[in-house]
Amino acid sequence: MTKTTLKIATALAATGMILATAIPAFGSALGGNVNLGLNVNVKASTTVDAKVTSKMKERADKEIARRIARLNQVLAKIQGMARVSDTVKANLKTSIDLQVAALTNLKVKIAADTDIEMLKADVKSITGSYRIFALVIPQGEIIAAADRVNTVAQMTSDLGVKLQARITLASTAGKDVAALNAALVDLNAKVADARTQSTAAVNAIANLTPDNGDKAKMAANEASLKDARGKIKIAQEDLVKARQDAKVIVKGLKELKIEVKGNFNYSSLI
């Protein structure tokens, strides 16, 4: 009994000693596991943030680059304009230059952003500034289109002066020019309307300003831009019809076979 009790006591003591050694180690191991788990979470969180930041910067960069390219495209068109007033050209150029400068600065700032909240705010400003871009681009394109309309209108008008002279010449030679005169009247009317429409289109949009989040103003701007677009379309159609009139007149004149020698003073014949 005594021996058995002693054996049991020894076994218990040994077990106790083993457990006494093992439990702290086990506890420590558990603690280590907890700590390790926290470290993994922190590292994962940092990785996710870096990925998010990178994505945000990539998207922002793409949008900024797209807008700068489009603005420069319109700027190049403006520089080639010949018949739009210098004031309109200068105002539009100023707006575009400001936009390009602001976007370029924003691009640099976003690339350097290390604080996530700052980055979010900068990215948000891209969206906020979109209304300016959405106004300036159609404005520029409409003015560029109006410029071409005015150029073609002038060319057609110049051609009309020559055609008038040739018709007068044919009439003086006793030819029937009634149909040619009718076509010329239509040509001149179409050219005049094209000019009226293009001027109205430019006037409708030249002084529009960004809505800055004002929805009523945004709607008004959109309506003005669409109205101007419609006017440009009418002006272009007018000039296509005027060109058809010119074609009819030129064909008719050729059929009349009136000899033309050298140049002449058109105005003396009108």
Place this chain on the structure above:
Amino acid sequence: LGQIYGNLQVTKHIMSSGTKTILILIIILLIGGAIWYSISNGAGTNSTATSTTLINPANNSASSTSTADGTSVSARGSSDASLDADAADIDARIKAFSTDGAAIDDGLNDKPVSQTQ
């Protein structure tokens, strides 16, 4: 020419032979230039049934519009060939109308690249 030469004969005692040679050369050049101008002006005529000569221009009153070849619509003249050239220039610019319209529509329908995560 005979009269001019006669006048030169009258004044020969007061002019050196070198001066006379230069004067004759100038007169020949002027006459040659006038003939060349006359021929080149008549070069663009159309040979057709009815012939009517127009007055040479004092000016081209209409404002000019530069074209691709550096001339202008109003400066080109009014022969059939000139009218065809003017019309071709106008056609080339009219073709660009569709591009202009598309560019405006593109601007009106533009959508921003989404910035949401």
